[in-house]
Amino acid sequence: MRNANQIELLAASGWNTCESVCEGIVRAGLPAPTAEYLRKTFSAAYWKRLDHAVKTLQDHFRHARFCEQAVFGVLLVPDPAKLDTRGAVDPLIRLDQVGAATEDIVDKQLPAGKLVIQSGVDWTPVATITGTAGIHFGSYNDIHNGAQEIYMVNEVDTRDLMVRQIWGARVLQSGGQLPDCEVGGAWTFTLLPGEGLVNAKAVSGTVLYNKVRFRLGSPERGIAVVRVCPALIVE
Numbered sequence: 001m002r003n004a005n006q007i008e009l010l011a012a013s014g015w016n017t018c019e020s021v022c023e024g025i026v027r028a029g030l031p032a033p034t035a036e037y038l039r040k041t042f043s044a045a046y047w048k049r050l051d052h053a054v055k056t057l058q059d060h061f062r063h064a065r066f067c068e069q070a071v072f073g074v075l076l077v078p079d080p081a082k083l084d085t086r087g088a089v090d091p092l093i094r095l096d097q098v099g100a101a102t103e104d105i106v107d108k109q110l111p112a113g114k115l116v117i118q119s120g121v122d123w124t125p126v127a128t129i130t131g132t133a134g135i136h137f138g139s140y141n142d143i144h145n146g147a148q149e150i151y152m153v154n155e156v157d158t159r160d161l162m163v164r165q166i167w168g169a170r171v172l173q174s175g176g177q178l179p180d181c182e183v184g185g186a187w188t189f190t191l192l193p194g195e196g197l198v199n200a201k202a203v204s205g206t207v208l209y210n211k212v213r214f215r216l217g218s219p220e221r222g223i224a225v226v227r228v229c230p231a232l233i234v235e
Helices: 002-011 019-028 035-041 044-060 091-098 140-144 164-173
Strands: 072-078 123-129 189-191 202-208 211-217
Touching: 002 035, 002 044, 002 072, 019 091, 044 072, 044 123, 072 164, 091 164, 091 211, 123 164, 164 202, 164 211
Parallel strands: none
Antiparallel strands: 072 123, 189 202, 202 211
16 A cells, blocks of 8 residues: 555654664653654544645656656654754754764844744654655746645645745655765755745755755746655545
């Protein structure tokens, strides 16, 4: 069953297998999202809905540029009251991710960021792109001004969920196989249009020179390395 595969993939993700991330989860007071935990916490019916959401996203965006590079799956987003993924995390968490206990770089102009997953639940599964690179729709302006039907899935405008909280969780879940990273020669960065412009600049996330970076840049930049990761939250 596909939903069983999703559970196993999550259990084998960076949340459970990357030592520094695992230790960070413990310090944050979160339960380890093991296969046993995931099966007990979320019903079989819920996993079926999640699996359907993943497939729906994949089908809807199958004609997007670089869709062949995109891996769709389930992302676990932690309770932001315990582990806030909208910005810099404990440098010790990065030890096994980038090879050093290094501080993330967050542009000083950035506000706290949008919360699409509220506090009160330890882990919230989200259907989205979980691989190393997203899909391409051009610049922030191209995406923001694009026709709504391009991004509408299950009556949700997926642009609204392209936010730092989800991207930050994706980085952590990736463990040592970091997304949007220059290692391996396939550097990209993920636009986060759900945050809106900040001082007329577009918010994005990337991993460059062994640093996780929450950045601001030109809303007109639309070169091939500019990617997005549509998402759906399943009730």
